[in-house]
């Protein structure tokens with residue numbers, strides 16, 4: 001049993017144990033610190049003379065972060081400590097120059113930009129919520145996720161949940177089937193279909209179905225998921241042999257895996273079927289009669305999803321590419337809304353579970369995806385970034401992307417990095433829920449009334465101004 | 473030289489760095505190339521350097537620095553004024569009035585401010601006492617106000633009490649009978665734009681003995697103010713708050729600072745009906761000493777969208793003339809102020825711009841370790857000496873003087889004699905996105 005679930009003295013609260021897990025591979029520093037040595041030498045000489053050898057005064061340097069505190073001070077700055085405050089260059093414009101490090105900016109790719117990489121690196125190494133001073137530094141709104149804001153409530157709290165502390169907010173989600181209503185026979189016994197679901201502690205699953213092709217990565221995902229009481233989605237081959245984490249492992253089964261399902265060696269709680277296949281569905285049902293069967297498929301055809309639900313699938317794991325695009329180029333935020341709406345309109349949204357992957361690369365994307373209609377997010381590329389993987393070129397296609405993991409990747413470190421990431425994302429989710437006055441994450445799903453979209457707000461605010469058309 | 477012999481090391485260290493910093497603040501706005509790592513989309517290199525220059529000279533820059541807009545690609549940065557042809561401009565010597573009333577009701581003191589701006593809340597602990605003093609003295613000089621923020625009311629500010637707004641926030645730090653009684657205006661902070669729906673954060677490293685004493689808390693322990701006011705879940709509850717202030721200080725005007733949720737218009741009207749004189753909207757791109765990045769970027773709407781929504785609703789409820797609407801949260805320049813007013817605000821509340829005037833580089837390290845390396849958002853005894861209050865006061869005054877020059881010039885070109893005439897004049901704006 002995982003350490004956090006040990007019920008000591010009959011009491012237990014869910015908690016993710018975080019611990020610092022610093023980088024194991026040296027990444028380029030965020031800033032380049034350039035000091036002209038002649039300028040520095042001249043300064044030192046003039047200060048020695050001016051302050052008559054008062055050592056502490058002469059050696060008092062502008063940097064508070066230790067960049068100039070190495071054995072030879074500014075002659076060999078320790079760039080990795082630089083936080084870009086610019087005090088040195090303000091004090092000594094003539095010979096100190098601070099630049100963003102272009103090598104750092106090459107981390108990630110055009111979608112998973114280095115800012116996101118930086119953020120994940122911080123979250124995975126510390127387990128903390130990124131907190132910084134000064135206001136927002138980015139662009140005004142934007143496209144996709146950036147064009148959406150979440151609501152908050154202050155004097156009048158629409159939900160009246162009355163949050164009296166983030167610790168009381170639940171992040172439990174259910175995966176499986178819950179009928180809209182129960183039916184009973186004359187004897188009072190339930191008839192018809194019964195609920196069939198599991199509950200996990202986080203709306204964050206680990207998606208390794210396309211990525212965890214290496215055994216040690218799959219093991220890191222599985223062990224972390226088990227310890228956090230969530231799920232790790234893994235290729236069938238990698239799932240074999242992970243019976244000790246049976247509770248948390250979701251094997252992805254393709255038609256070619258059908259003849260060897262018995263090799264798995266354990267009874268999974270959830271199985272993912274890779275694409276709809278009548279025969280495969282029958283085989284999986286027969287092999288794992290207790291399991292919840294999820295359909296792993298693209299977002300593209302929302303109407304078809306409703307059709308699969310009528311044929312018995314109650315959990316959908318919907319995939320966009322790593323840049324959040326469907327095959328026809330639409331963005332995942334719109335795709336989620338479409339899928340959610342299709343089930344709402346069919347009157348069966350409460351019966352199914354929608355999981356999603358692709359393009360959700362920051363903590364903020366998780367609540368936004370849930371507001372648009374997901375029950376939980378199966379996180380993909382951020383897990384690799386947490387493990388300090390490097391992108392080999394653009395990584396958009398699920399089959400065509402290549403990442404390089406650190407050669408010294410080890411299980412204990414990897415597990416802690418993922419736990420830290422999950423803890424940080426969960427805490428950030430709590431910030432969003434607390435601000436909205438919601439007491440449980442399940443109430444976030446499909447709460448479109450608590451979302452604000454830039455296009456709508458801008459039209460409301462600027463309609464009628466000279467030069468403004470809705471097409472802007 | 474003799475001077476040096478008589479000074480302590482600490483004095484010499486502080487003097488040395490102050491001289492270097494002042495040299496840099498004067499150097500960079502005039503240099504051919506800006507520091508490469510300075511600035512971001514909202515506060516560009518040019519905006520920061522232009523603010524430094526205005527804070528030094530008291531005039532708008534004339535050396536080509538862009539001082540009107542940033543590069544955020546939206547909001548104020550995609551709005552401009554429709555300036556009529558020169559024959560419609562008012563004569564150059566026309567007197568243009570920048571004052572606005574803060575009380576439009578018929579109860580309480582009739583307070584006016586000379587410029588359509590006052591200083592926003594920055595708490596003792598999140599900023600140094602020197603910064604508070606500089607802001608308060610500047611407010612006195614300019615005939616406007618500054619706000620204490622939620623960290624209490626240091627005794628050194630009592631001298632300027634007629635220009636200080638006492639803030640009452642959810643943590644209730646330092647809220648005492650006398651600090652309510654000092655105040656011409658009491659501000660309830662229901663929420664803050666940079667972290668809407670979360671309480672204030674003061675990280676442990678900044679909760680020094682003195683700061684903790686002021687807040688009646690434990691030194692070096694982080695303080696997370698609750699959210700929301702747990703005594704307020706409705707407009708009626710809010711009304712009780714207002715009554716409580718009125719009982720303690722019947723003279724005081726009441727300001728209600730709220731963030732910008734989807735129902736910000738209802739919140740504003742509710743605040744008015746509960747007795748507020750000032751409704752202060754703080755948009756999501758506002759400043760802070762420490763806030764989760766997720767909150768700054770994602771929760772609540774930017775001020776540019778909230779102002780017209782609230783203005784229109786107050787008009788439709790027939791109460792617009794009885795309430796003063798102040799806007800903040802990403803208002804960076806004199807032109808932002810004018811645009812906010814044209815969208816429907818009466819005036820603006822300024823924060824980050826004042827800090828930039830006194831040396832902030834927008835590096836976002838305010839919460840780290842000992843705090844701001846420029847001595848602004850810090851409680852470190854040595855660091856805070858880097859920003860002497862008299863120097864800071866003059867820089868802030870100069871910046872507002874430069875703003876006033878720009879606002880008067882703009883109004884003159886728009887054919888308006890008073891900033892009050894600009895309110896809600898969306899027809900004078902154009903979209904340039």
Ligand code: SF4
Pocket residue numbers: 031033062063064065066067068081082083084085086087088089098
């Ligand atoms: S920018 Fe700041 S952190 Fe970096 S070297 Fe200069 S003083 Fe140190």
Ligand code: SF4
Pocket residue numbers: 085133134827831832833834835836837838839843844845846847848849
């Ligand atoms: S730490 Fe940086 S952002 Fe914060 S006040 Fe100081 S200079 Fe400005």
